[in-house]
Amino acid sequence: MADRMTSVRVAPPEAVATPLLVLPWFEGEPVPAWAVEADRRLGGALGRVVEEGDFRGKKDEALLLYPRPGELPAARVLLVGSGRRAEFGPERARRAIGVAVRQAERLGVSELVVALAPWFEAAGPAGAERTAQAAAEAAVLAAWDFRELKTTGDEDRPRAEVRSAALLVDAGHAAAAEAGARIGDVVARGANRARQLAARPGNVATPSHLAEIAREIADRFGLGLTVLDREGIRREGMGALLAVSQGSEEEPRFIALEYRPAGAPAEPLVLIGKGVTFDAGGISLKPAEKMDEMKYDMSGAAAVLGAIEAIAELGWPVGVVGLAPATENLPSGRALKPGDVIPTHLGRTVEVVNTDAEGRLILADALSYARRYRPAAVVDAATLTGACVVALGHHAIGLMGNDEALVAEVREAGERAGERCWPLPLWEEDRSQLDSVVADLKNTGGRPAATITAGWFLREFASGFPWAHLDIAGTAWRDEAPPYLRKGPTGVPVRLFVEWVRGRAVR
Ligand code: BES
Ligand code: MN
Ligand code: ZN
Secondary structure: OOOOOEEEEEOOHHHOOOOOEEEEEOOOOOOOHHHHHHHHHOOOHHHHHHHOOOOOOOOOOEEEEOOOOOOOOOOOEEEEEOOOHHHOOHHHHHHHHHHHHHHHHHHOOOEEEEEOHHHHHHHOHHHHHHHHHHHHHHHHHHHOOOOOOOOOOOOOOOOOOOOEEEEEEOHHHHHHHHHHHHHHHHHHHHHHHHHHHHHOOOOOOOHHHHHHHHHHHHHHHOOEEEEEOHHHHHHHOOHHHHHHHOOOOOOOEEEEEEEOOOOOOOOOEEEEEOEEEEEOOOOOOOOOOOHHHHHHHHHHHHHHHHHHHHHHHHOOOOOEEEEEEEEEEOOOOOOOOOOOEEEOOOOOEEEOOOOOOOHHHHHHHHHHHHHHHOOOEEEEEEOOOHHHHHHHOOOOEEEEEOOHHHHHHHHHHHHHHOOOEEEOOOOHHHHHHHOOOOOOEEOOOOOOOHHHHHHHHHHOOOOOOOEEEEEOOOOOEEOOOOOOOOOEEOOOOHHHHHHHHHHHHHO
C-alpha cells in the first residue's frame, strides 16, 4: 500500500507558501473572518469575485486567482464551492476536494494546501474530526489513477499527479484534524487497493494474484493467512466453489486473512467478498457485449482485502477475518452444466439451473466456512445480480440480512461512510422460488425479485450468526463518477466496512 499522502498544518492561509492554496467557500456568503487577512493582502480580490457574482460558491464550482508578487506566499489561490452552509456534510467536503485535485492535475501541480476552517465552522465542534477524515479521504481517492498497463503517454493526460495534500487548520482543531486525517488517509488507501485490483483485467488479477496480494498484506501487518488451492478446496469440502472453478485451467483459491489483535473479543467480525476474477457466465454464457466488464466481478473480494489492510493499519482492538472465495467462471468441456446437482460445504445439495448464478454458490461455501470462527457478525459484499442495478441504480448498495439490528447497523455505517445502502426484504414468501424437485434448493429463482432470491439463497447458508449482505453490482463500478473518483472501480464498500468495524471497536 502506498504511503500516507495527507498531513495537517497549523497556519493562517495568508502565511502558507504553496503552489496551490485551496479556499472552500459557502454559496452566497461574503468573505468570512478566516479569509479577511488573505483578502486584504490580495487587494480585496476575493470580495470582488464574490460581489461581481463571478463565483457563487455553488457545489463543484471553482475559480482560480493569481496573487501578484508580494501579496501572498501562495502561487495560486483556488476558491472551491461547497454549496449552502445548511446543506454541508462530509460528502460536500469530498466533492470540493475532488474538484481541487482535478484542477491541480490540469495545472501541473503535485501538491496542494486546503484550508479547513470554513468547514469546521459549519460542522461544529463534534464535526471537525469527521470533516478532516472526509477531506483526507477525498484527496487520496481523487489522486488515484490506473495507468500501470499503459506504455505510451496520451494527449489529454493531466499534466501532474497529485502526491500530497496538507490540511490547514488552527491550533485548536489540530488534534481532531490529525486524528481524522489519519483515518481518512488509511481508509482511502484501502479503497484504492480495492480499486487497483478491480481495475486489473482477468489475465492479471487471477485468483492466485488475489492470494499473493493477501500474502503481501499479511506479511506487512503480521496477519494470519490461509490459502487453499484446488486440492485444498476439495479437501475442505467446498463443493460449490470447486464446481464453479472446474471449467477453468486457472486455479481457484480460497483466502482467509485474519486480523486478531491481542485483547480483542474472542468472536471476530467476518467480512466475505465475492472473488470471481472473470465471469463469462459459464455454460450459461453471457452475451459478448460488455462481457469485458465482468473482470470487476471480484470487487467484493478486493474490498475485503482493502478493508482488512486498512483495519490492520489503524490497529483497532477488534478481531476481523476476511474471506475471499476466488475463481473464474468459464465454459469448457469440463465445466459445470445447467441441471447439475452439486454438494456444498454446509452439506446441502444445489441444483445449478443457471451457471451464471455462480456468485451465490461460492459465497455459500464461504458463509459455511465462517462458522468455525463463531463470528459475532458476518457481512458479505458481492457484485451479485444485474437485477440490483435495475432496481437501485448506481448510488445505492442493496442491503439484506437475517438480523434486523445488524442490517440497521450496517446501513448507518454506510450513511456515515458515504457509501449508502437501501434495504430489500427477505420475506418468507419469496423463498419458494428456490424450491428444487431434485436437490435441496435451486441456485436461481427466475426473474421476479432476482436480487432478493439471491439474498435468500445466501441466507440458507448463513446459519448460526447475524449476517448482512451487500449487493454491490451497481456501485462497484461507475461510468460517471463524483469529482473525487474516476470512471471505473469505486472501492465500494471498503469505507463502509471500515466504518462498521470502527463502530464495533469503540462500543
Ligand atoms: N456477476 C453477475 C452479476 C452482475 C451483472 C454484476 C451486471 C454486475 C453487473 C452475476 O454472476 C450474474 O451473472 N448474475 C445473474 C444471475 C441470474 C442468472 C439469476 C444476473 O444477474 O443476471
Ligand atoms: Mn454470473
Ligand atoms: Zn458473477
